[in-house]
Amino acid sequence: MPELPEVETTCRGISPHLVNQTITQVIFRHKQLRWPIPIKALKDHLIDATITEVSRRAKYILIQVPTGTVVIHLGMSGTLRIVSATTPLRAHDHFDCILSSNKILRLNDPRRFGALLWLPNHHTLAQLENLGPEPLSTEFTATYLYQSAQKHRSPIKTFIMNQKVVVGVGNIYASESLFMAKIHPEYPANALSLTQYQDLHKAIQKVLGKAIKKGGTTLKDFCQSDGKPGYFSQELKVYDRQEEPCLSCQSPIHAIRLGQRSTYFCPRCQPLPSKFKRKKELLL
DNA sequence: ACTGGATCCTGATCGC
DNA sequence: TGCGATCAGGATCCAG
Missing domain, CATH: 1.10.8.50 (Helicase, Ruva Protein; domain 3)
Structure with a gap:
C-alpha cells in the first residue's frame, strides 16, 4: 500500500524502533526484487552497525548507518513491519533485519516490484538522482x-x-x-x-x-x-x-x-x- | 527531448 | 470448482 502518505507513515512508524539500535543479523530469503539485492554489501555494512536515522525521499525509505544508507522502495505491494522473533513467516517475507532489541524489521513484497539497495556514503544512486521536488516542500510551486x-x-x-x-x-x-x-x-x-x-x-x-x-x-x-x-x-x-x-x-x-x-x-x-x-x- | 507502450511479478476477482 | 482474462496504490526501459 505504498502511496506517499503510507510511505511517510511507515517511516514514522518504524523509525522509533530502529534509531540507535544495532543490527545483529540480516536474513535474505530472495535475491532479487525489482533489481538484484546487493546481499554481500548489505551484510558487510549492516551487521554490527548502529542505525542513526530513518528518513524518506519521494517513495524511498532511507535507513542510515555509519558507512551508508539502506534504500527501500515498496513498489506496488510492499510492506515494512516491526515484528518479533516469534512472528510466523508469511509468503513473500524477503528480508529481515534483526536488531539488538530483538525486534525485527521485516520486508514483505508479493509482486517484488519494490527495491532493496545499498548506497555507500559519498556515492549516488541513479534512482535518487533527477527526482523532482517534494510536493509539500516550498520548492514545489x-x-x-x-x-x-x-x-x-x-x-x-x-x-x-x-x-x-x-x-x-x-x-x-x-x-x-x-x-x-x-x-x-x-x-x-x-x-x-x-x-x-x-x-x-x-x-x-x-x-x-x-x-x-x-x-x-x-x-x-x-x-x-x-x-x-x-x-x-x-x-x-x-x-x-x-x-x-x-x-x-x-x-x-x-x-x-x-x-x-x-x-x-x-x-x-x-x-x-x-x-x-x-x-x-x-x-x- | 518527449511520448506511449511493454515490462517486471503475484494475487484477487470476475465471467464462463 | 476450475480456468483464463483482466486488473492492481510503481517506475524503468526502449523504440519512434
Whole structure:
C-alpha cells in the first residue's frame, strides 16, 4: 500500500524502533526484487552497525548507518513491519533485519516490484538522482509546475505522475487532485494556464496533506499486525467510483485508461475543450 | 527531448 | 470448482 502518505507513515512508524539500535543479523530469503539485492554489501555494512536515522525521499525509505544508507522502495505491494522473533513467516517475507532489541524489521513484497539497495556514503544512486521536488516542500510551486509544463504536451495526469516533475503523486492522488482542481485528466500539460496550475498545486498539497494525516491515524498500528487498507475510500471523490454519482454535481463518474493506468474524473466538473478531445480515428 | 507502450511479478476477482 | 482474462496504490526501459 505504498502511496506517499503510507510511505511517510511507515517511516514514522518504524523509525522509533530502529534509531540507535544495532543490527545483529540480516536474513535474505530472495535475491532479487525489482533489481538484484546487493546481499554481500548489505551484510558487510549492516551487521554490527548502529542505525542513526530513518528518513524518506519521494517513495524511498532511507535507513542510515555509519558507512551508508539502506534504500527501500515498496513498489506496488510492499510492506515494512516491526515484528518479533516469534512472528510466523508469511509468503513473500524477503528480508529481515534483526536488531539488538530483538525486534525485527521485516520486508514483505508479493509482486517484488519494490527495491532493496545499498548506497555507500559519498556515492549516488541513479534512482535518487533527477527526482523532482517534494510536493509539500516550498520548492514545489504553481509557477514551477507551469514552467516545467511548457515543453510537455502529454496529458496533465501523466505529467504530474512523472517523478522528474514532482515526486509522490501516485495514481490515486493524481485523479483526486485533478478533480479538486476541476481539470480534465487528458488536458495537455502545456495548454493549462498559470491560474489552473495554481488550483492544481493547491489541490495536490491539500489532498496529499490530508492523506498523510489520515494515513497517520489509520495506520497507527500498522506495525503490529495488519493495518487495513481501504481507509482512503471514505475520502476518495472519484477514484474507483466509476458510474457512481459525482459528489458535487451527481453526474456519473467516468473511467478511462491513461498511460495504462485507471483514471477517474467527472466529465461535468472537469470539462475538456473539444479541441483537445482525442478522435478515435487518430488512435487507430 | 518527449511520448506511449511493454515490462517486471503475484494475487484477487470476475465471467464462463 | 476450475480456468483464463483482466486488473492492481510503481517506475524503468526502449523504440519512434
